[in-house]
Amino acid sequence: MFISRLYSPLIGIITLIFTNIFNVYASTDLPSERNFNDFLSNAEASWHLSQQDGRQASYGGIDTSASSVNRTALPAFENLEEALRSAALWRGEAGPSNVIWIDGGERFSFAQTNPETRRTEIRAFTPSTGADELLFDGEGLTFPGTDTPFTYRSFQWAGDSDHMLFETNFRPIYRHSGVSDFYFYTRSSNSLQLVAQDAGTAELSPDGGRIGFEREGNLYIYEFATDQTIALTNDATEYVFNGRTGWVYEEEFMITQAWQWSPDGRYIAFWQEDESEVPIFQMTDYSGQHPEYVSIRYPKVGDTNPTVRIGVVDVVTGDRIWLDTGKTPDSYIPRIYWTADKETLAVVHLSRNQRELNLFFFDAKSGDRRLVMQEISDYWIDIFNFFEGIEEFFFFPEREREFYWLSDRDGYRHLYRYDYSGEMLNQVTQGEWEVTYIHALDVESGHLYYSSTEVSPLERHLYRINLDGTDRHRITQESGRNQADVSPNGRYFIHSGSNINTPRQVHLRRTNGNVLRTYVDGSTVAANLERRAYFPAELRTFETSDGASLDMMLIKPAGFNENEQYPVVLDIYGGPGAQSVYNQFETNMWRQYLAAQGFIVASVNNRGSGGRGREFEKIVYRNLGYWEAFDFNETGNYLASLPYVDENQMAIRGHSYGGYMVLYVMTSWPNRFQRGISAAPVTDWKLYDTIYTERYMDELHANEDGYRESSPTQRAEDMTGELLLVHSSMDENVHVQHTFQFARALIDHRIDAHLRIFPPGAHGVSYSWDSYMYLMQLYTDFLLK
Numbered sequence: 001m002f003i004s005r006l007y008s009p010l011i012g013i014i015t016l017i018f019t020n021i022f023n024v025y026a027s028t029d030l031p032s033e034r035n036f037n038d039f040l041s042n043a044e045a046s047w048h049l050s051q052q053d054g055r056q057a058s059y060g061g062i063d064t065s066a067s068s069v070n071r072t073a074l075p076a077f078e079n080l081e082e083a084l085r086s087a088a089l090w091r092g093e094a095g096p097s098n099v100i101w102i103d104g105g106e107r108f109s110f111a112q113t114n115p116e117t118r119r120t121e122i123r124a125f126t127p128s129t130g131a132d133e134l135l136f137d138g139e140g141l142t143f144p145g146t147d148t149p150f151t152y153r154s155f156q157w158a159g160d161s162d163h164m165l166f167e168t169n170f171r172p173i174y175r176h177s178g179v180s181d182f183y184f185y186t187r188s189s190n191s192l193q194l195v196a197q198d199a200g201t202a203e204l205s206p207d208g209g210r211i212g213f214e215r216e217g218n219l220y221i222y223e224f225a226t227d228q229t230i231a232l233t234n235d236a237t238e239y240v241f242n243g244r245t246g247w248v249y250e251e252e253f254m255i256t257q258a259w260q261w262s263p264d265g266r267y268i269a270f271w272q273e274d275e276s277e278v279p280i281f282q283m284t285d286y287s288g289q290h291p292e293y294v295s296i297r298y299p300k301v302g303d304t305n306p307t308v309r310i311g312v313v314d315v316v317t318g319d320r321i322w323l324d325t326g327k328t329p330d331s332y333i334p335r336i337y338w339t340a341d342k343e344t345l346a347v348v349h350l351s352r353n354q355r356e357l358n359l360f361f362f363d364a365k366s367g368d369r370r371l372v373m374q375e376i377s378d379y380w381i382d383i384f385n386f387f388e389g390i391e392e393f394f395f396f397p398e399r400e401r402e403f404y405w406l407s408d409r410d411g412y413r414h415l416y417r418y419d420y421s422g423e424m425l426n427q428v429t430q431g432e433w434e435v436t437y438i439h440a441l442d443v444e445s446g447h448l449y450y451s452s453t454e455v456s457p458l459e460r461h462l463y464r465i466n467l468d469g470t471d472r473h474r475i476t477q478e479s480g481r482n483q484a485d486v487s488p489n490g491r492y493f494i495h496s497g498s499n500i501n502t503p504r505q506v507h508l509r510r511t512n513g514n515v516l517r518t519y520v521d522g523s524t525v526a527a528n529l530e531r532r533a534y535f536p537a538e539l540r541t542f543e544t545s546d547g548a549s550l551d552m553m554l555i556k557p558a559g560f561n562e563n564e565q566y567p568v569v570l571d572i573y574g575g576p577g578a579q580s581v582y583n584q585f586e587t588n589m590w591r592q593y594l595a596a597q598g599f600i601v602a603s604v605n606n607r608g609s610g611g612r613g614r615e616f617e618k619i620v621y622r623n624l625g626y627w628e629a630f631d632f633n634e635t636g637n638y639l640a641s642l643p644y645v646d647e648n649q650m651a652i653r654g655h656s657y658g659g660y661m662v663l664y665v666m667t668s669w670p671n672r673f674q675r676g677i678s679a680a681p682v683t684d685w686k687l688y689d690t691i692y693t694e695r696y697m698d699e700l701h702a703n704e705d706g707y708r709e710s711s712p713t714q715r716a717e718d719m720t721g722e723l724l725l726v727h728s729s730m731d732e733n734v735h736v737q738h739t740f741q742f743a744r745a746l747i748d749h750r751i752d753a754h755l756r757i758f759p760p761g762a763h764g765v766s767y768s769w770d771s772y773m774y775l776m777q778l779y780t781d782f783l784l785k
Contacts, residue, residue, distance in 0.1 A: 076533040076558060076596035080780055081773055083593040089528040090587045095506030095519035096125075099494055102161060105487030108494075109135060109157075124161075127492045127508060127516055136164070136187065143168075144183075144192055153180065158208045162187045165195075165204050165211065173200075174247055174732070176256045182213065184224075195222045196229075200244050201257040205265035210315065212261060212268055217241025219259060219270060221315050232268065232313045233320075239276035239297065246275045246306055247296050251733065252691035253334040254384060254391055262338050262345075263398060267364050268313050269336055269345050275306035285730050285759040296732055299690045301707070302700040308333050310347055312364045321367045325349050325360060332691070334383050337396045339403070341420065346372070346396065346403070353702070354380045354695045359394070361420070372422040375407065379618040380695045382408070387578050387610055388436045400443040404428070406435060408614040415448065417467060428469050434611060436460060439486040439493075443467065449486045449493075449511070455479075457611035458539065458551055458583040462486070462493065464511065475511055481584040486511070496520075498585035500537045525585075533558060535595035537586040544634040552604040552635060553581045557595045560644070567649035568600045568639050569783060570673070574628040575657035576620055576696050577610040590776060597784060602639060606631035622698050624685060625664045625710045632661060633669040640672075651783055653677040656734060656763065660712070663742060666723065667715035677779055679726040680734050680763055683742040684711040687735065716745035723753040724782045726775065728761035754782070 077083040096110035107126045114121050114137065122136040141150040152166040164185045172178040182196040195211050196202045202213035211222045217236030222229045233242040243259040249271075250256055259270035281298035284291040299305050307329045313320040325333065327349055335348040343364040350357055359373040375381060384391045393406040401420045406413055413435050415428040429435050433454040439462070440449040446467045451460045454474075462475040462484040476482040480499030487493065493511055498504040503525035508517040538554045557566050571591065573580050580603045586592075591601045605611070607627040608620040620627050632652065640647035652673040654662045659681030666676045685693045685707055686700065697703055697710065708714060727739040736757065746753050756778060761767035766775045 074531065074533040077593055080590075080593055080777055083589045083596075084773070084776060086528075086532075087587065087589045089532075090503075090525060090534075090589065090592075092503050092522060092525040093506070093520045094504075095496060096494060099485050100157065101485075101487045102157060105489035105491060108487070108492075122155075125508075127487075127510075130517075135161070136185075141190065141192060144194060150183075150192065152183075155185075156204055158204050159206075160208070163204075163208065165202065166192075167202070174250055176254070177244065177250055182211070184211070196220070201259075203257070203261060205261050205315075206263055207265040210265065212259065212315075214243035214257075214259065217244065219243045219268060219313070221268075230315075230318075232315065232318065233270075233272075233311075237276075239278075240272065240274045242272045242311070243270045245271060245273050245308075246278070247732070248278075248299055248689050248691050249273065249306065249308070249334075252689065252695075253332070254386070255334070260336060260338060262343070262364070264342065266314065266316060267343070268315060269338070269364070270311050270313070271308050271333070271336075272311055273306050273308045277304045278306050279303050281732070281735060283730050283732060283735070287759065294730075294732075298732075298735075301686045301688065301690060301693050301697075303690060305330060305332075305352070305690055310336060310345075310362075312345065312362075312367075321365075323347060323360075323362045323367055324369060325358075326369065327351075327358070335392065335394060337394055337403075339396050339420070340399055340401050346394070348383060348394065350381065350383070352690075352694065353699055354691075357381045357383070359422075372420065373405070373418060375405075375409070377409070379614065379621045382406075382413075382577075385436070385577065385610070390437050392438075395438060395441055397441060397443045402443075404438075404441065406438070408434075411615060412613045415450070426467075426469055428467055429465060429472075430469070432613065433457075434613060436611070439484055440488065440490060441467075442490050445490065447490060449475075449484075449490065451482070451484065453611045456583065457579075457605070458581060460582075462495075464490075475513055477513065479583065481582045492516070494519075499583050500539060500585060503585045533596060535586075535592055539581070539583060542635075542638045544631060545637075548607060548631070550604055550606065550631060550635065551581050552602060552638075553586075555586065555591055555595050555601040557598045557600055559598075562644050565644055565646040566598060566600045567646055567783075568602060568651065569594055570632065570635060570639070570650070570652045571601060571603050572606075572632055572652060572654040572661055573656075573658040574606050574608060574632070574654070574661045576608050576624075577617060578657070579605055579609045579611050581605045590779075593780070594783070597780075599783070600639070600645060602635065604631065604635045606635075621696060622703050622706045623710065624696055624706075625660065625712075628661055629664040629668055632665050633672050636665075636669075636672040649674065651675040651677070653779065653783075654681075655679040655765075657682065663712035663719075663723075666721050667712045667719050670718050670720040673721055675722045675724075675783065677724045677726070677782060679765055680728070680731055681725075681738060681742070682734055683713045683738040686711075687738055687741075713742050713745045716742060716751065717749040719746070719751055724756070724778070725753055726756045726758070726765055726778070728758040728763070728765045728767075730760055731763045731765075733763040 098111040099108050101108045107124045109122055109124045112121055119137050124133045124135050138150050142148055143150055152168045153170045154167040156165040166183045167180045169181045170178050179198050182202040184193045184195045196213040199213040199215045204211055213220055219232040219242050220229055245255045245258045259268055275297040278297040278299045281296050282293040284293045310323045311320055330352050332350040337346040339346050345362045345364055347360045355377050357375040360369050361372050362369050383393050395404040403418050405416050414430050417425045417428050433452055435450050435452050437451040448465050451462055455461050460481050465472040478497055480497050482497035485494040493509055495509050496506045503522040505522050506520035507515045509515050535555050541549055541551050543549055594601050610617055639645050650673050652662050659678040662676040662678040663681055682688055685697055725739055727736045729736045758765050766772035
């Protein structure tokens, strides 16, 4: 059985999130990949968008390197707003959006905007024949009983290409969760039926006969045969809920839909969470005569965590059992999986310090449990990779009694194969490189499709390998950062990639590498390059004073002359597992604007970054801040040694973990950077949430010295540079308390700083286009001053 998109807990059902959802930042240079545990919100534009593509041109066509054309002699931007609004011209087209492979991989559906009607269409393309079919465009369709044109946020296929479940009227709660109305649509009759209102999540059963959904902390099913809605649970309270999670589980384990259909549709397994003992955090935007406060159950380091347990309910009889994980309540259940054995559920259990993982198999009828696998580490154990977008490290093929586990136990993240007794059959991949993504696993043909860093930590490439670990074959040959969407039958993939000299190109290919169709050839970017100045990124490597080799990116300014000296902005992030530098086309327009103003802009993959193995990444364990800041200081030293750098005009800028790093560097190596911009920073890890912090720092009682040394607030008196601090009072992730405590420490030592508090706005600080422009202009003016 072939399983495509194995990171998804939904078997046979895929959800589409459209790109035409209203977003005030749609035309700006904003992050397309989520960063840190904060999932960097819209205002964090200035470094992360540069992580969209990939290195040197084998793609053909366009070469943006300075040696080919003097593009910096062309006119630059008139102002910052023009630069930020022009981001789409530099990124170019995205190609087919929201691709869903259907009919076993013989076709794929995708979304596009019809240039004549301006409606979003859902179409299907057949690679073998080139046939293109319109599936849905919503013409004349209205919400039942109204004249309001039908609009939607996402949909699920029912498996027959005729029925769809649409999500509409989304109202956000936390970063990923929200409440929506769900409509069932039949293409053949063009009929629309409301089946779940005000639901947090909803999903069609694998057999298509029911819809499961969560509403206000209880689980329900809607049955098509009887036209009835049936409650599966009825014990939700304000702080106890079924089928969804609270803030910390959603934020740090990426669990929004906290329930799953069994493959035959007979059972639903679900989380029940009790957060009644979790401390409350309150925040306000100070609007109105009497400000309203928002309360969130938010456990900080050492606090009581929410308790969770797993229930299994029979949707036919209504019978329910609770599974006994046999562990203390103060631990985590971050993942569950239905296995190929009928009525067997796999449950992943993590100790609170996240160094011990146990995989249990449970009988869904009796609740009987057996331990199948255990992993114990001297470091934290990952169960997903936020930065690479892979949400699962366990994989359970539908009809084979074996499972697969991604682990860095040998020093690099690789895939291991097990049978259901827990015996390891073989290590599928191995080498001094890392598997970064599992695209498809075909047990019947014995093939695995995956992406890895084998060519370079700065690149990503698609490979195929036999499940016994033999016959590894590289599919993508173009240098750079390549992304792939592989069909379930392993025959085709949609390939998107770029490198520092070549903009994004998108092709439909066979997995033998042959191009079937070109969707994006880079011509849009090429045309823009003929009209506007562009400052290409350069990749280089340098060695730190203690012998570490670091990869960095450098953008040289307008009119660069190696006999002159220029100011520098080091744009950073630095959090565990993150990677700031890739071999990809640079499209961050704030960086481009700074280069047009005469700045050298740099970024670096510090120790703690992903892609280079366990030793490089997990050196930061129990000691967050030190090695990252050490490397940023070393990067500053390297830049200062370059003859064309003015070492007296150097700035460092970061957001969230990057903001934390700015403060750490400026208080530990106060003479290296003359200016710093720190937005939404962590200033004391004791103030941050349990799951993220204790994963990397261990529990407080076991590492009190580490917590103390990791806080820049403790060294505020040593800061000498000019600092701009920015935060929002409505930041539910990194609370404004962090910035206020650091500001207090500066005041206590008579040290001045620039402080901007945005009353509304979340972790991204800005909350509208005007506030975003204010923020970016504030940064720019602070550097230009």
